[in-house]
Amino acid sequence: xxxxxxxxxxxxxxxxxxxxxxxxxxxxxxxxxxxxxxxxxxxxxxxxxxxxxxxxxxxxxxxxxxxxxxxxxxxxxxxxxxxxxxxxxxxxxxxxxxxxxxxxxxxxxxxxxxxxxxxxxxxxxxxxxxxxxxxxxxxxxxxxxxxxxxxxxxxxxxxxxxxxxxxxxxxxxxxxxxxxxxxxxxxxxxxxxxxxxxxxxxxxxxxxxxxxxxxxxxxxxxxxxxxxxxxx
Amino acid sequence: xxxxxxxxxxxxxxxxxxxxxxxxxxxxxxxxxxxxxxxxxxxxxxxxxxxxxxxxxxxxxxxxxxxxxxxxxxxxxxxxxxxxxxxxxxxxxxxxxxxxxxxxxxxxxxxxxxxxxxxxxxxxxxxxxxxxxxxxxxxxxxxxxxxxxxxxxxxxxxxxxxxxxxxxxxxxxxxxxxxxxxxxxxxxxxxxxxxxxxxxxxxxxxxxxxxxxxxxxxxxxxxxxxxxxxxxxxxxxxxxxxxxxxxxxxxxxxxxxxxxxxxxxxxxxxxxxxxxxxxxxxxxxxxxxxxxxxxxxxxxxxxxxxxxxxxxxxxxxxxxxxxxxxxxxxxxxxxxxxxxxxxxxxxxxxxxxxxxxxxxxxxxxxxxxxxxxxxxxxxxxxxxxxxxxxxxxxxxxxxxxxxxxxxxxxxxxxxxxxxxxxxxxxxxxxxxxxxxxxxxxxxxxxxxxxxxxxxxxxxxxxxxxxxxxxxxxxxxxx
Amino acid sequence: xxxxxxxxxxxxxxxxxxxxxxxxxxxxxxxxxxxxxxxxxxxxxxxxxxxxxxxxxxxxxxxxxxxxxxxxxxxxxxxxxxxxxxxxxxxxxxxxxxxxxxxxxxxxxxxxxxxxxxxxxxxxxxxxxxxxxxxxxxxxxxxxxxxxxxxxxxxxxxxxxxxxxxxxxxxxxxxxxxxxxxxxxxxxxxxxxxxxxxxxxxxxxxxxxxxxxxxxxxxxxxxxxxxxxxxxxxxxxxxxxxxxxxxxxxxxxxxxxxx
Numbered sequence: 001x002x003x004x005x006x007x008x009x010x011x012x013x014x015x016x017x018x019x020x021x022x023x024x025x026x027x028x029x030x031x032x033x034x035x036x037x038x039x040x041x042x043x044x045x046x047x048x049x050x051x052x053x054x055x056x057x058x059x060x061x062x063x064x065x066x067x068x069x070x071x072x073x074x075x076x077x078x079x080x081x082x083x084x085x086x087x088x089x090x091x092x093x094x095x096x097x098x099x100x101x102x103x104x105x106x107x108x109x110x111x112x113x114x115x116x117x118x119x120x121x122x123x124x125x126x127x128x129x130x131x132x133x134x135x136x137x138x139x140x141x142x143x144x145x146x147x148x149x150x151x152x153x154x155x156x157x158x159x160x161x162x163x164x165x166x167x168x169x170x171x172x173x174x175x176x177x178x179x180x181x182x183x184x185x186x187x188x189x190x191x192x193x194x195x196x197x198x199x200x201x202x203x204x205x206x207x208x209x210x211x212x213x214x215x216x217x218x219x220x221x222x223x224x225x226x227x228x229x230x231x232x
Numbered sequence: 233x234x235x236x237x238x239x240x241x242x243x244x245x246x247x248x249x250x251x252x253x254x255x256x257x258x259x260x261x262x263x264x265x266x267x268x269x270x271x272x273x274x275x276x277x278x279x280x281x282x283x284x285x286x287x288x289x290x291x292x293x294x295x296x297x298x299x300x301x302x303x304x305x306x307x308x309x310x311x312x313x314x315x316x317x318x319x320x321x322x323x324x325x326x327x328x329x330x331x332x333x334x335x336x337x338x339x340x341x342x343x344x345x346x347x348x349x350x351x352x353x354x355x356x357x358x359x360x361x362x363x364x365x366x367x368x369x370x371x372x373x374x375x376x377x378x379x380x381x382x383x384x385x386x387x388x389x390x391x392x393x394x395x396x397x398x399x400x401x402x403x404x405x406x407x408x409x410x411x412x413x414x415x416x417x418x419x420x421x422x423x424x425x426x427x428x429x430x431x432x433x434x435x436x437x438x439x440x441x442x443x444x445x446x447x448x449x450x451x452x453x454x455x456x457x458x459x460x461x462x463x464x465x466x467x468x469x470x471x472x473x474x475x476x477x478x479x480x481x482x483x484x485x486x487x488x489x490x491x492x493x494x495x496x497x498x499x500x501x502x503x504x505x506x507x508x509x510x511x512x513x514x515x516x517x518x519x520x521x522x523x524x525x526x527x528x529x530x531x532x533x534x535x536x537x538x539x540x541x542x543x544x545x546x547x548x549x550x551x552x553x554x555x556x557x558x559x560x561x562x563x564x565x566x567x568x569x570x571x572x573x574x575x576x577x578x579x580x581x582x583x584x585x586x587x588x589x590x591x592x593x594x595x596x597x598x599x600x601x602x603x604x605x606x607x608x609x610x611x612x613x614x615x616x617x618x619x620x621x622x623x624x625x626x627x628x629x630x631x632x633x634x635x636x637x638x639x640x641x642x643x644x645x646x647x648x649x650x651x652x653x654x655x656x657x658x659x660x661x662x663x664x665x666x667x668x669x670x671x672x673x674x675x676x677x678x679x680x681x682x683x684x685x686x687x688x689x690x691x692x693x694x695x696x697x698x699x700x701x702x703x704x705x706x707x708x709x710x
Numbered sequence: 711x712x713x714x715x716x717x718x719x720x721x722x723x724x725x726x727x728x729x730x731x732x733x734x735x736x737x738x739x740x741x742x743x744x745x746x747x748x749x750x751x752x753x754x755x756x757x758x759x760x761x762x763x764x765x766x767x768x769x770x771x772x773x774x775x776x777x778x779x780x781x782x783x784x785x786x787x788x789x790x791x792x793x794x795x796x797x798x799x800x801x802x803x804x805x806x807x808x809x810x811x812x813x814x815x816x817x818x819x820x821x822x823x824x825x826x827x828x829x830x831x832x833x834x835x836x837x838x839x840x841x842x843x844x845x846x847x848x849x850x851x852x853x854x855x856x857x858x859x860x861x862x863x864x865x866x867x868x869x870x871x872x873x874x875x876x877x878x879x880x881x882x883x884x885x886x887x888x889x890x891x892x893x894x895x896x897x898x899x900x901x902x903x904x905x906x907x908x909x910x911x912x913x914x915x916x917x918x919x920x921x922x923x924x925x926x927x928x929x930x931x932x933x934x935x936x937x938x939x940x941x942x943x944x945x946x947x948x949x950x951x952x953x954x955x956x957x958x959x960x961x962x963x964x965x966x967x968x969x
Contacts, residue, residue, distance in 0.1 A: 006316070007316050007318045007322070007525075008316035011318075011471070011529060012297040012301060013297075014297075014533070015296040015300065015471070015532065016295060016298065024295065024299070024441070024442075024476065025476050025477050027477070027479070028284070028288075031277060031280050031281055031284045031483060032277055032280065054495075119513060120513070122512070122513060123513045126513035127461060127514050131423075147496050147497040149497060154515075156509075156511060156512070159512075159513035159514050160456075160460045160512075160513075160515055161513075164453060164456050164460065181482070182481070182482035183482045186479050186481055186482050187479070189478070193440070193443040193478050194306075194442070194478075195505075196310065197310070197505060197506070197509045198306075198443065198444060198503070198504070198506055199502075199503060199505055199508075199515065200503045201456065201500065201501070202497070202500065202502075203500060204498070205499055206499070207452050207453040207500070208451045208499055209368045209369075209451060210263075210385070211367070211369035211385055211386070211388075212369075212372075212387065212392050212411050212415070213259065213260070213388075213391065213392050213411070214259065214260040214263045214264070214385065215392070215411050217411055217415045219415075220368060220415060220451075220452040220453060220454070221419060221422065221423070221452045221453035221454045222452065222456060222499065222500060223453075244908065245910050248911060248914055554896060555908075558911055558914050558915070559911065591903075591904070591907055591908070592907075592908055594864070594899060594900060594901025594902075594905075594912070595864070595902075595904070596864040596868075596896075596901070597864050597865070597868040598864075598868075598895075614773070614776060615776075617776030618776035618777075621775065621776035621778070632775065636771075636775060637780070639772060640769075640772055640780035640783060640784060642766075643735070643766040643787075644766075644783060644784065644787060646763065646764045646765070649735070649766040649767070653735075653738065657739065669947070675906050676906070678905075678906040678907075679905060679909065679944075681913070682909065682912075682913035682916070682945060682948065683913070683916070683941065683944030683947075684945075684948050685944060686740045686940045686943070686944065687740070688739050688740055689739065689740060689742045689743075691742065693746070694733075694738055694763065696742060696746070697761050697763070698763070
């Protein structure tokens with residue numbers, strides 16, 4: 001290779017550039033994982049156990065008769081109202097189509113004592129608004145029982161920062177979206193990862209650090225309170 | 233970062249004599265060991281996972297060019313830009329150019345060892361760009377004007393008292409602040425930085441070739457913020473970070489999190505494939521991936537050393553290393569301390585720089601035992617020693633060479649061996665008989681400063697065997 | 711390093727006839743009583759060990775220091791001396807592992823020679839391993855009425871997979887009070903030339919090991935390797951400690967007469 005060739009070419013030449021050998025990325029068998037349960041009740045149990053363990057809150061609302069009331073109660077529990085504060089706390093929510101099957105969010109928030117923050121797609125002031133919000137509410141795209149995690153894919157109806165900037169994150173997990181283990185997760189998400197956005201984020205409980213003397217502190221840069229509500 | 237590995241002996245000695253440092257590391261280790269043991273116990277398939285992880289890392293390494301090319305293609309297809317840097321200077325140059333074109337005045341960084349390696353902060357600051365480390369440990373270390381002492385917990389060498397004092401001076405938190413208060417104080421200051429920064433810089437834990445995905449793991453949320461709020465995101469990775477498939481992440485994430493912090497998963501795992509899609513409310517408008525060689529291709533080309541590139545930077549080998557435990561990370565003089573540091577620093581920073589590091593090990597083998605990707609670390613340490621011995625100039629000290637030649641000559645013949653053993657007996661027996669705690673000169677001086685020498689027996693096993701054919705040395709010795 | 715458990719074919723049912731004792735240079739010069747104990751133990755279980763007098767050293771110091779050409783020469787000599795035997799037994803995990811784990815790699819360039827070396831490597835054992843895994847010994851019939859704590863020598867543990875065997879054998883010794891050592895698996899700090907190249911670190915590791923030993927209150931600390939015992943023992947003696955070091959073989963052979 002000539003000296004003038006950009007470094008990239010020289011490097012790839014050294015490391016072996018495409019040479020039409022065997023296919024890349026041949027699928028491999030799963031390593032047996034002891035962590036995949038199958039039936040919905042077991043999945044819910046495992047999910048709850050894991051999320052509780054890392055300091056998250058879990059509310060099992062599957063089959064709950066009054067979802068609106070229940071969600072409202074959860075919200076009020078997450079943000080106890082401080083006496084004498086005139087301003088109502090602000091809450092932002094995403095526009096996942098699943099909301100159509102759930103209590104209407106802005107009404108729900110109003111009733112619970114919150115002002116809604118509307119963050120639509122392409123909103124250039126989204127970040128500023130979210131920085132002022134107390135609660136971010138999202139619908140989980142997938143959830144993982146193995147670790148008590150929820151997955152948020154990049155969606156036109158959801159700003160990435162809803163689950164990041166406000167200090168409280170409430171995530172609603174529809175039952176059918178709860179998976180067992182990592183292998184299941186990556187299988188389900190493979191298409192999205194290879195797709196046009198390729199962005200997703202896996203969230204497990206509240207933010208934490210042990211950088212000072214290895215002492216655990218909950219709530220650093222990301223939300224300090226995370227609550228999951230499991231719904232049917 | 234400029235290597236200071238030539239000062240290793242002195243640094244190590246000073247560290248040993250620093251009880252506060254040793255206590256800090258020991259305390260941190262204890263909690264880590266406990267968490268990790270629990271986490272590993274929860275996975276009976278731990279060894280199978282390690283096997284698979286080693287396999288897929290080797291898969292990527294064996295066809296590294298193809299995997300990197302696939303990664304580049306997919307990221308570019310989404311509108312991301314991929315840049316290739318031969319060394320640290322080139323990488324800094326690329327980042328500065330990106331910053332210049334974007335008109336960036338301020339940057340937030342999430343934790344990245346590779347950015348330490350290339351001295352990125354200094355380069356950015358030199359160009360008038362304000363850089364702040366957003367990971368709490370890194371932030372503390374930055375405020376103190378120091379370098380990180382550990383891959384995972386950069387400020388582990390500092391006590392809470394020291395940190396409280398530092399934060400009080402630098403950001404005005406209360407002088408006697410406790411840990412939650414200090415954390416809140418830092419969070420407030422850094423939140424503003426996140427919201428205002430033009431440029432976000434991150435490392436990469438895994439880069440998936442199949443899907444063109446950059447994976448970043450963290451607990452604090454600062455990496456998410458750094459890679460979501462600023463309009464430009466620059467991710468920097470070494471060439472060895474690429475892995476084949478998304479499915480491989482199932483194995484790698486389990487191993488990395490348990491090995492690094494004893495968690496089954498970190499709070500956040502971000503998967504980034506490109507800049508924000510059109511019409512999105514947030515996310516960076518520009519995504520740049522800088523792929524750094526920095527001497528890794530040299531390690532890669534040496535078949536003996538290639539397995540060192542499997543490293544997923546978990547820090548387990550550091551935590552289990554009895555040497556690291558006693559001297560801490562700074563003594564190693566460069567970015568990567570502990571066993572992995574002693575293995576790769578000679579290759580990345582040059583053998584001349586790092587000649588002492590591979591020898592600072594008793595070869596106890598714990599590192600290789602705990603490495604999640606089964607890097608044969610003790611073997612590689614010896615391989616580094618062998619490379620040094622084989623090198624013409626300067627090679628090992630002449631006294632070492634002489635001693636070895638002598639040793640090999642003596643044990644090469646039974647007669648010479650018996651004569652040498654006899655000489656040793658003749659010399660040491662009377663001295664140690666009279667004064668068991670005798671201090672010696674020469675190479676034995678180092679031994680006898682802290683320990684008594686063993687006294688050669690009056691009659692060697694060989695002599696006894698020859699002397700007593702009937703009993704043949706089986707009976708009790710007189 | 712994965713522990714490679716060596717299995718003699720037909721475990722327990724096929725007794726090797728020609729067994730060589732590789733006494734190791736350290737034991738030969740400084741601790742011949744350990745060699746004597748090894749001989750007694752093997753005889754007790756029906757093995758008449760041979761002692762090829764041309765043996766010298768396994769070459770570990772040269773190998774660990776990176777002088778592999780020299781190490782290869784030493785290994786070549788070792789092969790000549792020990793190849794005729796069906797099994798080679800050494801009262802040292804580090805010497806046994808030098809042969810078992812590292813010898814073959816020294817000859818990777820030479821096919822035929824490598825095969826021979828690998829064959830020899832596969833039939834080289836640490837003493838307690840030979841007793842428990844090949845001869846299937848559960849108890850040596852020894853008597854040692856003292857309190858003992860056991861330190862896991864790194865190479866025995868990690869290269870030869872020796873961990874439960876010594877403890878089982880010790881528990882079977884009459885009168886012996888076995889006290890478990892906290893951090894028994896942590897290196898004592900010897901590491902060959904490491905002990906003189908980095909004496910402060912080495913001494914600090916010995917100090918910590920001694921603190922753990924003394925915390926058990928045991929009278930003796932035992933191990934499979936004289937190198938560890940020499941290093942720890944030297945430090946114990948320097949500070950005037952009452953604790954004494956003793957090789958595992960010596961305990962297991964105490965009061966045992968050869969058949």
